Amino acid sequence: MGELSRSAVSLGFWDDNLDPTLVSDLLECEPTVGVAKNGEWVTATGATKIAYTGFWRIKVARRSPGDLDGQIREVLSLVTSDLSRWDRLPTFEKSRLFCGLFLADANEGSSISSETLAMIAERRLSLELDIYSAD
Numbered sequence: 001m002g003e004l005s006r007s008a009v010s011l012g013f014w015d016d017n018l019d020p021t022l023v024s025d026l027l028e029c030e031p032t033v034g035v036a037k038n039g040e041w042v043t044a045t046g047a048t049k050i051a052y053t054g055f056w057r058i059k060v061a062r063r064s065p066g067d068l069d070g071q072i073r074e075v076l077s078l079v080t081s082d083l084s085r086w087d088r089l090p091t092f093e094k095s096r097l098f099c100g101l102f103l104a105d106a107n108e109g110s111s112i113s114s115e116t117l118a119m120i121a122e123r124r125l126s127l128e129l130d131i132y133s134a135d
Helices: 020-027 068-077 083-087 114-122
Strands: 006-015 033-035 040-042 048-050 054-059 094-102 126-132
Touching (some): 068 094, 068 114
């Protein structure tokens, strides 16, 4: 198995009743993007959009070669490690750690340590893997 070509990681929450300020306060971190349902936000390309649901998202820089374990640890280091604050977060429709895996060849891979997996589970996050082929 070859080394993963590139990777992207972000932490996010989505829900119609999400209050971005509350999430920021509890996690002690400002998001890359945070907006309430029907609020306006500006995309990375400069387009203004209306949020169909509320969301709060923080991302870290893409890496090449890919480094899922390092990026997951990095994004989690940006928010509080105090699990009692995480426990006070409302239950959202979606709470996820997004991982984009960008392949340059047919057989590439990466691993996530058991310690990092435990950090994800302690925060009740789902792990979403999007794999983009070389084609």
